[in-house]
Amino acid sequence: MSPWLQHTSFAVIAIISVVASLLVVTRRNPIYSALFLIVVFAAMAMAFLLLGAEYLGFMQLLVYAGAIMVLYLFVIMLINPREGDLPDEGSGSDRVFAGAISLLVFCLLQFTISSSPRLAELDAVMPSLPNALAPDHGSPAAFGRELFREHLLVFELASILILVGIVGAVHLSLRARRRPEAETDPATGGGKEVAGV
Amino acid sequence: MFSLSAALYLSAIIFCIGIYGVLARRNILVVLMSLELMLNAVNLALVSFGRVYAQAGQPGEHAGQIFALMVLAVAAAEAAIGLSLLLVIWRKWRTIDVRDLCRMNG
Numbered sequence: 001m002s003p004w005l006q007h008t009s010f011a012v013i014a015i016i017s018v019v020a021s022l023l024v025v026t027r028r029n030p031i032y033s034a035l036f037l038i039v040v041f042a043a044m045a046m047a048f049l050l051l052g053a054e055y056l057g058f059m060q061l062l063v064y065a066g067a068i069m070v071l072y073l074f075v076i077m078l079i080n081p082r083e084g085d086l087p088d089e090g091s092g093s094d095r096v097f098a099g100a101i102s103l104l105v106f107c108l109l110q111f112t113i114s115s116s117p118r119l120a121e122l123d124a125v126m127p128s129l130p131n132a133l134a135p136d137h138g139s140p141a142a143f144g145r146e147l148f149r150e151h152l153l154v155f156e157l158a159s160i161l162i163l164v165g166i167v168g169a170v171h172l173s174l175r176a177r178r179r180p181e182a183e184t185d186p187a188t189g190g191g192k193e194v195a196g197v
Numbered sequence: 198m199f200s201l202s203a204a205l206y207l208s209a210i211i212f213c214i215g216i217y218g219v220l221a222r223r224n225i226l227v228v229l230m231s232l233e234l235m236l237n238a239v240n241l242a243l244v245s246f247g248r249v250y251a252q253a254g255q256p257g258e259h260a261g262q263i264f265a266l267m268v269l270a271v272a273a274a275e276a277a278i279g280l281s282l283l284l285v286i287w288r289k290w291r292t293i294d295v296r297d298l299c300r301m302n303g
């Protein structure tokens with residue numbers, strides 16, 4: 001792929017993902033947020049493919065855009081929030097506060113990135129990389145070989161983590177089903193009776 | 198190939214948008230989605246660093262990508278637990294507003 005094409009596709013990916021993630025955090029209806037989040041994840045998968053991480057790019061599409069977002073959409077459809085259930089978003093001062101904090105973090109990150117002494121060197125190294133790497137870099141075979149040879153313990157720890165996640169999710173949803181009787185509203189301290197779902 | 202700093206700046210921008218979403222939004226669903234956004238931004242930084250430091254045939258050739266795969270696993274577990282907590286909260290209190298959840302009394 002020619003350098004010009006790579007630059008252009010990275011610029012397109014960057015614009016798409018920034019715009020879509022801004023839409024994720026600003027839409028009122030969570031369905032729209034979830035759909036725009038899928039766009040962000042797909043754009044990120046493209047960026048991974050551009051960076052030579054083929055296997056990770058497709059895993060990103062499968063796990064994030066596939067499994068996790070389907071989970072989100074299922075939960076949104078299950079609780080089916082109506083217009084009145086959606087919380088009224090914060091006042092202007094809350095938004096300004098959150099924006100100021102995130103701008104502060106961005107300034108810190110920007111300062112850290114730009115003041116890195118090795119950045120210019122690494123930036124110069126990047127264009128010559130495709131020749132420096134093996135042709136199967138990032139392919140499932142090369143990725144799996146390294147994962148199972150050198151990072152086996154990490155892999156096992158990740159599988160334990162996911163097992164704990166499964167057990168925890170099942171436990172939480174079973175406990176909730178066992179006592180569907182009415183509970184009191186935490187905000188008003190009583191009054192609003194709730195029927196089981 | 199685009200430069201490393203471009204990928205890092207994109208990652209920083211998306212991370213900060215995620216921070217804004219976590220801080221500003223009241224809807225738990227959107228807060229969880231913003232968390233996913235932040236994890237994804239970190240993944241992008243990890244993969245681009247891994248790409249820059251990768252050396253063919255060396256033991257750590259895919260280290261950045263494997264780190265990103267582990268972040269993916271953590272994100273999957275976090276989404277499963279977070280969403281089932283959200284379901285429990287919805288069944289008990291019929292709310293998805295984080296301001297209603299300021300009391301920890303079981």
